[in-house]
Amino acid sequence: MPPHKTTTLLIEDSGFMRIILSDLLKSDPSIELLGTASNGLKGLEKIRQLRPDVIITDMVMPESDGLAVVKNVMQNNPKPVILLSSLEKEDPKVFEALLAGAFDFLNKEEVTKLAKQQQFPLNEMVKVAAGVSLGKLAGARGEKNTFEHSFDEQLRYEAIAIGASTGGPVAIEQLLNGLPANLNIPVIIAQHMPEQFLRSFAKRLDRVIPLRVKLAQQGEEPEGGTVYVLPGHKNSHVILDSHTNRPIFSFTRKKYREFNFPSIDGLFMSLAEVYGKKLIGIVLTGMGRDGTKGLQAIQQQRGFTIAQDEKSSVVFGMPKSAIDHKVINQVLALKEIPGFVVSCLA
Template identity: 35%
Template sequence: MAYKVLVVDDSTFFRRRVAEILDQEPGLEVVGQARNGKEALTLTEQLDPDVITMDVEMPIMDGITAVGKIMAQSPRPIIMFSSLTHEGAQATLDALDAGALDFLPKKFEDIAQDRKEAVTLLRQKVKSLARKRHFMPSRPRASLRQRPLTPTARPDTTRPTPSGESQRRQPLRASGKSYKVLAIGASTGGPVALQQILSNLPANFPYPVLLVQHMPGTFTKAFAERLDGLCKIRVKEAAQGDVLKPGHAYLAPGGTQMLMEGNPQQCSIKIIQEATISGVTYKPSVDLSFASLGRIFGGDVLAIVLTGMGADGREGCRSLKQKGATIWAQDEKTSVVYGMPQAVASAGLSSKDLPIDQVVEHVLAEMKVSG
C-alpha cells in the first residue's frame, strides 16, 4: 500500500510540480493539495496523510503555524520547503522547533547538481519520513525553545514502575578511557537531536565539541546562533583558524569541509572552501571530519553518529575505531531516519546504540564530567 502525501504550497505551479514527482514514485500517492495552512489543517483531518510537504510562507495561515497546529492535534511527519536565505533559515528552524522533521530548498537547483538527482532525493526523503508515521508521539513534545531538563536536575530514578514496584536505575559505568574531544555527526532529524544534546551539556564541560550537520551554508550560521542562545556551552559556526577550546562547540559550515590541523595540545580548524573532493558526496562530510580528528587525537575521541539518511560517518568512524576511539550511534526508535547510525552499527563500529534522551547522561559518565 502506498504512503499518502499531502502537498501544501500557495503556488499552483509548485504544488503540481511536487505532486507529479511524488506520484511517479512507487509507494507514494499524493492524496491532496492545499493552498495554505488553513486548508492543510482541514485536509489533514479529512485525508489522514502519512507525510506532508509544507511551504513556509503562505497567506491566511503560514507553514510554521500550520505545523504547530498539526503536531498538536495529530502528529505526523512534515517536511518543509524553504528559501536558502538567512530569513529562510530562521523560519525553517522555527518550523523544526514546531515539530517538522526535515527541510529541503525550494529551488531544485539548490538541492543537487542536476534535476534527476534532486528528484531522487526528494522522493527518498518523503518516503523515509513517511515510514516514521507510526513512530510519531501521540501528543506533541515540548518546544525545544524551552530549555530541556539539565543533567543536574534529572528526574527521580526511583519512580514507581507500572507494576507499583520501585526500581533504581543502575549507575552508568565509564570505560576508563581518556578523551580530548567529543565529535557528533548528523543529517535528517539532526537539528532537533543536536539541540537536545547540546542544551543539556553543563557550562563546565571540559572538552571541545565538533559538530557536522548536513545543512546549507546559510542555515549553519543561523543554527549555530540559535544553539548558542539555548546552550550553557558556547556554540559557533566554525571558521578558519579557530583553536579548539574546552566548553566550546564548532559547527561545520555548510557547503565546505571542516578538517583539523596541528597537534593535541594546539589543534585548530581548517575550512576547505573548494569542497568538491573525489568520492565525497556531502558538504560537510562526517567521514572527512572524523578521519581528520583521528589523525590529530588518535583514540582520544568519543564520536557519536545521530539520525540521518545515507551512510556518511561510517568510514570516518572506522578510521577512528582503528585508532582506539569510542564510537556510539543513535538507536533506531528515536532516529528520524535510521540510515547513518544503522550504517555504523551494522559495521560493528558502535559500542552503544542509544536513545537520544540518554545520550547526554552517557557522555557525562563516560567522559567523567559532573553536572
C-alpha cells in the same frame, strides 16, 4: 493486489512551485499526490478531508504559515510533515517547527535543481517519512544541565565529535543541553543542512544551551568549552588540519563516498588524526551511511564511539550502518548520551 502508494498533500502558496513540485511527486509511481493547497488554512482543511500519509508544506505563507501547520497537525492529527523553505529567506521558524514535530526540511530551489540531474530528494524523503514512528517526531529540548561538574585537570578525552542528519537539530539540542555548563573541551558538530540554515542553527543553539556555540571559521583552533557547528559550503568540506603547528579548521575539496555537506566522515577522520585515542565520536539519527568510515578511523586510533539507538532515532540509517560495520563501542538512547559522555571524561 496493487502495491500501497504513499499518499501526500502539498501546501505551497506559489502557483509556479506547486506545479513543479506536483510534477516531481507524480513522477514517482510509489507516491500519490492527493491534492494541493495555496495556504496553511486551506491545507489544514484538506488534511482533515484527505488524511494523507505525509504532508509537505512551505514555511512562509499567508493565512497560517508552516509552523502553524505543524503545530496543528501534531496536536490534532499527527502525520509526518516535510518543510519547504527558500535559502534566501533563512526562516528561523524552521527550527521551532522541527521541535514542534516536523520530520525534516528541504530547500525548494535545491529540490528543483537536483531533479534536473535525475536526483529526487523530496520523493525519497516522502517515502522515508511515511515509515517513521510518529511518537519520535515531537522533540524534547531536554533539561539544561547548569551543574558545574568537577573535572580532573587531565581528562581522558580532549574533544567530542557529533554527526547527524534527519532528526539531528532536535537531537543535538537535547544532547548539548545535557552537557555541563563548564565542559572544558571542544564539541565539534557536522549536521547535514544547507549553509545558510547552519548559521541560523548555530545562533539558535548559542541562545538556548549553556555552552558557547559558534560556526567554525577557517584557520580557527578549537577551544575548550566551545561548541563548533561546521558550515556547509557546497563543493568543499570542513576538516581539522593537523599539518600545521597547531590544529585548525580548514576547507578541503576532497571527495568522500557519502556525498553530503558537511561531511561527517571527513570531519571524523580528520579529528581522529589530531586527537587519536583522546576523541569521542557520536553518530545520531539520520538517513544514509555518512559517519561510518569516520567512526572506523576513530576506533582504529583507539578513540571511543557512540551510536544513538533505534528507539530514540527519528531515522536509524546512519547509526545502524555504523553498528552493522562494528565500529561502535556503545549504543545508547539519546537521553542517556550526555551523562555517559561526562562519565567517560573523568
